Amino acid sequence: MKTAERLESVQEYYFSKKLREVAALREQGKPVINLGIGSPDLAPPQQVVDAMQNGLKHSKAHQYQPYKGIPELRNAMTGFYSRYYDINLNAENEILPLMGSKEGIMHISMTFLNKGDKVLVPDPGYPTYTSVSGLLQAEVQKYTLDESQKWLPDLEALEQLGLENVKIMWVNYPHMPTGTKATADFFKKLTAFAEKNEILVVNDNPYSFIQNTQPLSILDTDIRSDYVMELNSLSKSFNMAGWRVGMLAGSSKNIEAVLKVKSNMDSGMFYPLQAGAVKALQLSDEWFLKLNELYSSRKKKVLELVKTLNCEAAPGQSGLFVWAKAPAGKSAESLVDELLYDKDLFVTPGFIFGEQGRDYVRFSLCATEEMIDEALKRIRS
Ligand SMILES: Cc1ncc(COP(=O)(O)O)c(C=O)c1O
Numbered sequence: 441m442k443t444a445e446r447l448e449s450v451q452e453y454y455f456s457k458k459l460r461e462v463a464a465l466r467e468q469g470k471p472v473i474n475l476g477i478g479s480p481d482l483a484p485p486q487q488v489v490d491a492m493q494n495g496l497k498h499s500k501a502h503q504y505q506p507y508k509g510i511p512e513l514r515n516a517m518t519g520f521y522s523r524y525y526d527i528n529l530n531a532e533n534e535i536l537p538l539m540g541s542k543e544g545i546m547h548i549s550m551t552f553l554n555k556g557d558k559v560l561v562p563d564p565g566y567p568t569y570t571s572v573s574g575l576l577q578a579e580v581q582k583y584t585l586d587e588s589q590k591w592l593p594d595l596e597a598l599e600q601l602g603l604e605n606v607k608i609m610w611v612n613y614p615h616m617p618t619g620t621k622a623t624a625d626f627f628k629k630l631t632a633f634a635e636k637n638e639i640l641v642v643n644d645n646p647y648s649f650i651q652n653t654q655p656l657s658i659l660d661t662d663i664r665s666d667y668v669m670e671l672n673s674l675s676k677s678f679n680m681a682g683w684r685v686g687m688l689a690g691s692s693k694n695i696e697a698v699l700k701v702k703s704n705m706d707s708g709m710f711y712p713l714q715a716g717a718v719k720a721l722q723l724s725d726e727w728f729l730k731l732n733e734l735y736s737s738r739k740k741k742v743l744e745l746v747k748t749l750n751c752e753a754a755p756g757q758s759g760l761f762v763w764a765k766a767p768a769g770k771s772a773e774s775l776v777d778e779l780l781y782d783k784d785l786f787v788t789p790g791f792i793f794g795e796q797g798r799d800y801v802r803f804s805l806c807a808t809e810e811m812i813d814e815a816l817k818r819i820r821s
Contacts, residue, residue, distance in 0.1 A: 449574030454567065454792045462786050473815050475742070475804045476786040478616070478760045480679040482734070485720060485727055488678065492716030505708030508699055509537030513714045516721035517687050524649075524725075525657040533692035534664060536699060537717075539709055541646055541671040541686035545572050545610075548669065548688070550701045552607055552640055553578045560609035562593070563794030564617055566644065569610040581606065584796055587754070587765075591620040595633045603637045612644040614652055617793050617802045619757025627658045634667035640694075646673035646686070647759035649728050651735055657689075664691040676760055678720040678727070685709070685717045735760070738805045741812040748819050749775070751801060762803045763790070772801050783818045 455477055465472050483489075495501055508514070511531070518531040529535050538544045545568050553559065555577040561569045563582040573580045583598060585591045593611070611630065613622035627643075634641040643658035658670050669690035675681035688698060742762045746753050751764035766772035776789040788804070790797030807815075 446575050446577055449577070450571045453571075458786070462780075465780075465784070470784050472780070472784045472786055473807060473811050473818075474786045475807055475812070475815065476788045476802075477806065478676070478804050479681050479806055480676060480760070481806045481808070482679045482731070484679045484683075484716075485723060487723070488680070488716045488720045491719035492712045495712030495715030498711055498715070501711040503711075505711055505714065507703040507706075507708055509709065510711070510714050512718050513537050513721075516718040517689075520721040521657065521659075521689060524655050525659070526661055527657050527659045527689075528662060529659075529689055530692065533695055534689060536688045536695050536702070537709060537714070538671075538686040538688055538702075539684040539706065540675060540681075541644060541673040541688075542568055543684075544671045544686060544688045544698075545569060545644070546575075547698050547702050547705070548640075548642055548671075549573060549576050549578070549608065551694075551698045554607075556605070557607040558603075558605045560598070560606055560639070562610060562612065562615070564790060564797035564800075565610065565793055566612060566616055567792060569644075573608075578607075579605075582794060583609075585615075585618070586796065587618075591615055591618045592622070592626060595629060599633075599637070603639065606637070606639050609634070609639050609641045610644060611641060611658070613656070613658075614645075614647040614650075614758035616647060616759055617761055617788075617790065617797065617800075618763045619651070619754075619759045619761060621652060621654075621756075621758050622656055622658075624656060627656065630658065631660065631665060631668050635665060638667065640667055640669065642669045642671065644671045646671070646676050648672075649677040649731075650759050651732060651739065652758040653732075659689060666691045666693055669694055674717055674720055678723075679731075680717070680720065683713050683716065685713060735805050738807070738809055738812060741809055741816065742803050742805060745812065745816050745819065746803065748816060751775075760805050762805070763800055764803065765800055772799055776801060779819075783815070785815050785818060 514531040517535045518529040521527045549572050558579045558581050559573040648655035673686035746764045750767040753764040773789050779785040788802040790800030
């Protein structure tokens with residue numbers, strides 16, 4: 441059976457392939473430590489798991505749920521945005537619960553892109569922006585992020601290059617994989633850029649509570665622009681990656697348009713997951729304090745590992761990773777291979793995030809301190 445032309449633009453996801461290789465190595469008895477992937481290994485808050493289990497007893501737990509989420513979830517999401525970002529959203533029509541933010545990238549793209557439209561995608565950046573644009577036969581235009589520019593886009597240079605037919609620009613701050621934070625001033629400039637050039641700028645914001653004490657949103661406190669939207673997620677903030685709960689915030693007009701696509705693709709989210717998510721979003725910030733204490737201890741050890749490898753990591757990175765430059769004269773890709781095949785340690789080569797990542801390696805904080813100690817021991821041996 442011949443597959444559709446749109447598949448020609450995408451390949452199997454790097455981790456889908458690489459984790460098969462890691463599993464095969466483990467089957468051969470190799471004790472591979474995974475510092476490659478950003479899947480939180482810690483448990484979600486116990487109250488959240490309890491709320492999810494109680495949700496199973498709800499009289500309508502097993503029925504189809506509303507396409508735009510139960511009202512309690514939308515209220516909890518807007519409450520969360522108000523408490524942590526000081527953004528006031530209308531729970532009726534300015535927030536849309538999603539099954540993870542990844543699906544939101546597809547929904548937004550299906551809502552706004554026509555074949556041949558251009559999409560600005562960060563390099564380095566999350567590979568899904570590129571693959572989803574390719575699946576919709578849109579044209580990806582990579583914009584360069586560089587360490588010398590603090591991994592922020594040069595908006596003036598982008599304007600000079602020409603923005604004809606550009607419909608969407610993906611940004612992601614705190615940025616994965618570099619851990620760069622945005623500033624309120626930069627978000628203001630981005631919003632002005634979006635409005636001036638009539639481009640939909642979407643900030644993908646799943647890391648704002650990890651190794652970061654000042655979460656920022658691209659949205660304006662009170663004014664809803666049709667040119668700015670934001671994705672957010674419970675995956676990393678509450679260790680709920682497997683639950684698949686995220687959200688999209690924006691103007692009521694844009695949310696309504698995205699719902700037109702989404703309501704044709706799924707039939708609501710399982711009730712107990714929504715009940716658990718409500719609980720998570722209502723937790724006090726004590727949760728983030730404890731979570732970040734733990735990641736800080738892990739990070740210290742990962743930074744030691746980075747130093748032992750003669751790699752260099754910029755200070756103050758946010759998010760679930762440490763992004764480090766490979767030693768001069770050594771290719772990051774060969775370093776990653778040596779670590780996997782000689783030291784049974786899986787880390788991620790920066791090239792999978794784009795050309796600009798080719799000299800870098802990404803280390804995940806999603807492993808216990810004991811595992812990181814063991815990795816360090818193997819490297820020193
Ligand atoms: C930048 C970025 N965006 C989105 C996602 C997807 O997160 P979710 O679990 O909410 O779909 C990830 C996951 O790793 C990510 O790194």
